[in-house]
Amino acid sequence: MSERLASAFAKGHPALVCFLTAGDGDTAANLDALVAGGADVIELGMPFTDPMADGSAIQNANIRSLAKGTRTANILEMAAQFRIRHSEVPLVLMGYANPMIRRGPEWFASAAHEAGVDGVICVDIPPEEDEALGPALRAKGIAPIRLATPTTDAKRLPRVLEGSSGFLYYVSVAGITGKQQAAQASIEDAVARLKSATDLPVAVGFGVRTPEQAGAIARVADGVVVGSALVELVAEHGEAAPEHLRTLTASLAQAVHAARKV
Template identity: 75%
Template sequence: MNRLTSAFRAEHPALIAFATAGDGPTAAILDALVEGGADVIELGMPFTDPMADGPAIQAANLRSLAAGTTTAAILLIAKDFRSRHPDVPLVLMGYANPMLRRGSEWFARAAAQAGVDGVICVDVPPEEDDQLGPALRAAGLDPIRLATPTTDAARLPQVLEGASGFLYYVSVAGITGLQQAVQGTIDAAVARLKAATALPVAVGFGVRTPEQAAAIARVADGVVVGSAIVELVGAHREDAPAAVRAYVRSLADAVRTARNPA
């Protein structure tokens, strides 16, 4: 059983927390996510054209790249995280260009050696994933796929083919951080996805408050929070870890009691 599988077999839904590598004191921010109660960590790989991301993560990408963050630096952040947190799942999330620049096999091997558990590549559709997905699987990493409100019954099998770790449901047909789907549509979508796969289903995009996280946790296997955390980092900079820790703790408490408020 790997770390991701263990995280989703806990007694409560998983809280998945995102931070951008190289934006602010990243090591301390990642530690704060764990200390606050995050069950899975997503480490964002900064890119110059983050097409799926809203203003908060776009700005974090630019800050990180301006600070000189490279793929090698991200892998070192991952390796250091793994040495401090041997049991916490770590997922890299980003875009194809940095992942494929030196070849998919190189990237998969380097990520595995750094202690990464899975990879989310936002801009490689499953129909064209003939390089990265196979390389990740060969290296023992989970290729985590995205489903959206426009992923219909005809396309869903292609999304699920070769996917592992968990299925990330993007709850809005838009970019990160700017809007949230109506809970009723999330409920229906999660039910549809869970009927099609045994993979855990995690829901993200637009989740900001403990109340929103709890509502999603009542139906999904995981809740993803990203932009709100990144905004805290942008606002607090070197003092961000304390603010992040307190915020994530409020989310974790909500997720863990969502199905059993008592």
């Protein structure tokens, strides 16, 4: 587990994890706004032509980014420049297998390491196919961050956890990213079950849009992931997005960081 990721989940309060799509809008300015607003961990989405786990907001962000010609090399450069500006903020790349392994997992892991990436979430490589990317990431000290879902039962959970590090990302709905949100009671039950099986921090995402939702989840989880609500601000405000991103992130961070005090 990277030291930056470990530190993000050891601040004495739950962590706010914020997602944006690379190449959508002014990525550098938008990421800086998330940090200024109080994000503890940044997820940078790698645009892909078939983002099967994502709803319309992130699908459209992928389309906008790819239309501008965003490639893996551009994303890695964005990551490297982010690391220069923010030496202590964890950065996680999130995306799909094809862009990560098409030049070989060792190449991708080495390039991500050189760019200062702390973790990788690959949506469509299941734990049973860990050899496709996991060993290369671990060899470079990059956390392979796994996903658990409402359908991850007790029999499969150990396989999901094996070789995973950084944090466990709990996908709170059996569906795509966007506006659907799981009931708070089901999230609480799931987090309790997951935390009884692992020492990894458990971060909950999918469908989290407001400070009220984020705060409620943070009372039981180690982290809260917000993506679509932020991506929508980039689509709506364009060059003016950083101001709006900073404002929403600040309100989310306040709710998440204070959740355990309520």
